Each structure stands twice: as C-alpha cells, then as structure tokens.
Amino acid sequence: MSTRSWWSFAGRWKWRGIEMETLEAIRTRRSVRAFTGEAVPEELLRQVMEAAAASASGGNVQPWGFVLLRDPRRLRALRALAPGIIGEPTAVVALCLDMRRAEELGGAMGPRLAWMDIGLATQNALLAAHDLGLGACPIASFHRQAVAVFLDLPAQVEPVLLIALGYPKMQPPAAGRRPLAEVCFAERWGEPL
Ligand SMILES: Cc1cc2nc3c(=O)[nH]c(=O)nc-3n(C[C@H](O)[C@H](O)[C@H](O)COP(=O)(O)O)c2cc1C
Numbered sequence: 001m002s003t004r005s006w007w008s009f010a011g012r013w014k015w016r017g018i019e020m021e022t023l024e025a026i027r028t029r030r031s032v033r034a035f036t037g038e039a040v041p042e043e044l045l046r047q048v049m050e051a052a053a054a055s056a057s058g059g060n061v062q063p064w065g066f067v068l069l070r071d072p073r074r075l076r077a078l079r080a081l082a083p084g085i086i087g088e089p090t091a092v093v094a095l096c097l098d099m100r101r102a103e104e105l106g107g108a109m110g111p112r113l114a115w116m117d118i119g120l121a122t123q124n125a126l127l128a129a130h131d132l133g134l135g136a137c138p139i140a141s142f143h144r145q146a147v148a149v150f151l152d153l154p155a156q157v158e159p160v161l162l163i164a165l166g167y168p169k170m171q172p173p174a175a176g177r178r179p180l181a182e183v184c185f186a187e188r189w190g191e192p193l
Pocket residue numbers: 029030031032033084085086137138139140141142174175176
C-alpha cells in the first residue's frame with residue numbers, strides 16, 4: 001500500500017502500509033461448519049454486524065437489514081428451516097434485502113446493485129468474524145418464505161443469506177481455487193496476465 005495513515009477497525013489502530021492483516025485474513029478465511037458450542041460475546045457479534053453495515057453500497061443506498069439470532073431455541077428452530085446450516089452455530093446473522101428501498105433510492109440499477117451490496121456485506125462480515133477469531137459460514141440453502149415469516153420480515157424485505165457463527169472447532173483445510181491463470185486475464189478475456 002502506498003499511502004500511509006492511521007486507521008482504526010474493531011477498536012485497534014494500525015499503521016497502513018506496514019501491516020498486511022487484511023490480505024492475511026482474506027487468504028486464511030475458511031467456511032467453518034463445526035463449532036465448539038461456547039457462546040460468542042455480544043460485543044463480537046455486534047462488530048461482525050457493524051462490518052456488514054460498513055460495506056460499500058451502490059449509490060450508498062444500503063438496501064439491507066441484518067437480523068441476529070442467539071437464542072438457542074430460536075437457533076434450533078431456524079436450523080429446521082435451513083438444511084444448509086451444518087453443525088450447531090451459536091449465532092446466526094440473516095442478511096436481508098429491502099427491495100423497496102433499492103427501487104426507490106437506487107433508480108433503474110437499484111435492484112441489480114442491491115444483490116451485489118448483500119454480497120459485499122456478507123464478505124465484510126465473514127472477514128470480520130475471522131479477524132475476531134470466530135468461525136463463519138455463508139448459508140444460501142434455506143426456505144426463504146419460512147425464514148421470512150420466522151424473522152417477521154416486512155413484505156418488501158427478503159432473506160438472502162444466513163451467516164452461521166461460533167467459535168471454530170478447527171481450522172478447515174483450504175477448499176482450493178481454480179488456477180489464477182484460468183480466471184485472471186490482462187487487457188482481454190483469455191489473455192494471460
Ligand atoms: C452464496 C453462498 C452460499 C453458500 N451456501 C452454503 C450453504 O448453504 N451451506 C454450506 O455449508 N456452505 C455454503 N456456502 C459455503 C461454500 O460452500 C464455500 O464458500 C466454498 O465451498 C468455498 O470454501 P471456503 O469458503 O472455505 O473457501 C456458501 C457460500 C456462498 C458464497
């Protein structure tokens with residue numbers, strides 16, 4: 001990084017240009033599906049949600065809402081509606097899309113950008129969780145209508161993704177990625193970088 005300045009995240013001050021913790025977090029993040037069962041302090045969960053809400057947003061419309069679930073009975077009930085949740089997370093954040101807000105404030109591009117916004121908020125939350133020593137897994141496999149009712153969502157709001165959270169039992173091995181030569185190009189699609 002070329003510019004050097006102080007910045008703060010999660011209450012810690014860092015000297016930009018010297019530390020590379022963000023890249024390290026990106027490289028070492030894994031989808032965690034096995035949790036210890038130990039409750040996560042509210043302060044950490046709040047920081048994960050703050051990170052989601054701090055994400056970039058097309059036109060800064062922020063067409064989202066995030067619902068935190070911690071009550072063990074509610075989590076058990078949610079798992080019954082979400083076959084994609086593997087293991088027993090001690091918290092779940094539901095990332096929800098407010099399509100009316102996207103349409104009203106985002107113009108013609110609003111609805112399209114809104115989906116990207118949720119993706120960016122998800123990645124922010126995943127990286128924040130990892131930075132805080134938590135395990136997290138994005139979950140798309142769940143019954144949308146049932147979860148919308150369960151969370152008491154207004155009609156124009158839909159649940160897009162769940163993030164399962166908890167203390168990780170172990171660091172899963174890397175899932176592996178396609179070779180960079182297959183996905184990164186220079187100037188034109190297919191031209192080697
Ligand atoms: C949009 C999206 C939906 C996902 N849905 C699920 C899911 O329902 N259940 C699950 O166990 N993992 C789910 N995952 C996690 C992926 O399986 C995981 O990201 C992928 O295998 C790569 O592993 P990694 O995240 O450890 O790098 C989802 C990931 C994304 C981005």
